[in-house]
Amino acid sequence: MSIRSACFAIALLAHVPASVQAQTEPDERVFRALTMDQLEDILRGQKIDYKKSENAKFPGLVYYDFKRGEINIRLTNYHGKDLMLDTQFHTGLALEKLNDWNKKAKFSRVSLHEDKKGAFITLEYNLDIVGGITRGTIVRFLTQFEHEAHDFERFLAGTATASPATPVTPSVVREKVYQPVTDALVEQVLGKLMVEYKKQTGTEGETVYLFTVDGFPLRLFNFGGKDLMITAGFRKIGLEALNKYNVDRKFVRAVYYPMPTERTALESNLDCAAGVTEDMVRYFITVFLPEVKHFSDYVGDPP
Numbered sequence: 001m002s003i004r005s006a007c008f009a010i011a012l013l014a015h016v017p018a019s020v021q022a023q024t025e026p027d028e029r030v031f032r033a034l035t036m037d038q039l040e041d042i043l044r045g046q047k048i049d050y051k052k053s054e055n056a057k058f059p060g061l062v063y064y065d066f067k068r069g070e071i072n073i074r075l076t077n078y079h080g081k082d083l084m085l086d087t088q089f090h091t092g093l094a095l096e097k098l099n100d101w102n103k104k105a106k107f108s109r110v111s112l113h114e115d116k117k118g119a120f121i122t123l124e125y126n127l128d129i130v131g132g133i134t135r136g137t138i139v140r141f142l143t144q145f146e147h148e149a150h151d152f153e154r155f156l157a158g159t160a161t162a163s164p165a166t167p168v169t170p171s172v173v174r175e176k177v178y179q180p181v182t183d184a185l186v187e188q189v190l191g192k193l194m195v196e197y198k199k200q201t202g203t204e205g206e207t208v209y210l211f212t213v214d215g216f217p218l219r220l221f222n223f224g225g226k227d228l229m230i231t232a233g234f235r236k237i238g239l240e241a242l243n244k245y246n247v248d249r250k251f252v253r254a255v256y257y258p259m260p261t262e263r264t265a266l267e268s269n270l271d272c273a274a275g276v277t278e279d280m281v282r283y284f285i286t287v288f289l290p291e292v293k294h295f296s297d298y299v300g301d302p303p
Contacts, residue, residue, distance in 0.1 A: 028177045030132045030277055034080045036062060042138050043075075050075070068146045071153070075142075083127045083138070084250065085145040089156060092119035095239035101155055102246070102255045106227060106269045108148045109253040111246040123152050126250045131283030134177060136274035144271060179275035180225025183207050189281045190220075215303030216292050220285065228270040230285060232292045234301045236262045245298060252291045266295045 031038070043050055048066050055061035060079040067073065076084045098110050098121070108125045125145045127133065178185055183199075190197055190209060197211040202221065209220040221229040236256065242264065245254045252268045268291065270276065270284045296302055 028134050028136075028174075028275065030134055030175045030177075030279075032130055032132050034077070034083075034129055036077065036080075039077060039080075039083075039138075040064075042135060046139060046142060048142070068149070071146070071149050073145070073149065080129065082129050082250065083141065084124060085126075085141070086122055086124040087149050089121040089123070089152075090117070091121060091156065093121055093156070095243055098243065099239055099256050101152065102253055103257060105148065105253070106229070107144055107271055108152070109246055110152070112243050113247065121156075122247075123149060128251055128283075128287070131287065132175070132277055132280045134275060137271070137276075140271055140274040175277040175279065177275040177277055179272070181222060181228065181272045181276060181281065182225060183222060185278060185281065186220070186222055186228070189278060189285065193282065193285065213289050213292070216289075216296070218288075218292070226271075226273050228272060228281070228284060229267060230288050231265050231267045232288075232295070234264045234266065234295065234299045237264050237299055241298075245295070249291075251287070252295070254295065264299065266292060 040050075040052075043064065043066075048064075050064040050066040053063045053065070055063070062077040064075040064077070065072065066075070071087055073085060073087050076086070078084070093112065095112065098112060101108075101110050108123055110121055110123050113120050113122055125141070125148065127138070127141045186207070186209065187197075187199075190211070195209075195211045195213075197209045197220075200208045200210065202208045206224065207222040209222075211218055211220070216232050219231050221231075223229070239256060242254045242256055252266055255265050255267060257263050257265060268284070268288050270280070
C-alpha cells in the first residue's frame with residue numbers, strides 16, 4: 001500500500017506521546033538542538049582533549065579536532081542540528097574494496113577523494129539531532145566511531161572486516177526512552193504512519209518489516225532492539241557513481257551488492273543502544289523517504 005508524502009510530512013512535525021511500555025530506562029532529557037556549551041560539556045565528560053576552530057566562510061560550522069590512540073578525528077557541529085565524525089587515511093584503495101566496507105558497515109561510510117597531494121579515504125559517521133537525541137546517544141556516537149575507525153585501520157591492512165558495529169536555542173523535552181527498541185514500539189510507529197506492512201524473521205533472527213512508500217519498496221530491520229536499518233533497492237550503477245554519491249551525502253550510504261542479484265541499495269542506520277524515543281524512530285523512518293526519492297533521481301530508477 002502506497003503512503004502519500006504528506007502523511008510523512010505531518011508525522012515529522014507531530015509529537016505523539018509514546019504509549020508502549022518501556023522495558024528499562026526512565027524518562028530522560030531529549031535534545032533537538034545543541035548549543036556549543038552543551039556539546040563541549042559532553043566532550044569534557046568523555047575526557048576528550050580537543051582543539052576548537054570555526055569556519056570563517058560559514059558561521060555556525062564548528063570543528064573539534066582530537067586524537068583517539070593514533071587516529072586523528074574531527075567532530076563537525078553543523079549549527080547544532082547535526083554532527084559528523086570523520087577521519088582521513090592518506091592512501092588510495094580500489095572502489096571495490098570501499099564498497100566491501102560499506103556493505104558490511106552499519107553506521108559508518110567510506111568514500112574516496114583526491115586533492116593536490118593525491119588520493120585519500122574518508123571514514124564518516126553522521127548524527128541527525130533534529131529527530132531527537134539523548135546525552136547517551138552522543139556518547140555512543142563517539143565511542144562507536146572510535147571502534148569503527150580502528151576496525152577500518154585493520155580492514156585497510158587486510159586483517160579485518162567491518163564491525164557488526166548561528167547560536168542555537170536548545171530544544172529539550174522529557175520523553176520516554178526505550179531500551180531496547182521492541183517490535184511493539186516499531187509497529188506502533190508504523191501504525192501511526194498508516195503503513196501496511198508484512199512482518200518476517202530474518203536469517204539471523206532480526207525482525208524485518210516490508211512496506212511500500214510512494215511506490216518504493218522498503219525494508220525496515222530491527223536487530224534485537226540494538227539498532228534499526230532501513231533500506232531501498234535500485235538497479236545496479238557503477239562504483240564511481242556510488243562513491244560520488246557517498247561523498248555528497250550525510251545520513252545515508254549507497255552500496256553495491258552482487259548477490260543474490262546485482263543491485264544497488266540505499267541504507268540508513270539508527271544506533272539504539274543508548275535508548276531512543278518514539279519520535280526518534282518515527283523521524284528516522286520519515287526522513288528516509290526524501291533520501292530515497294533523491295537517490296532514485298540520481299540513479300534514474302523511478303518506482
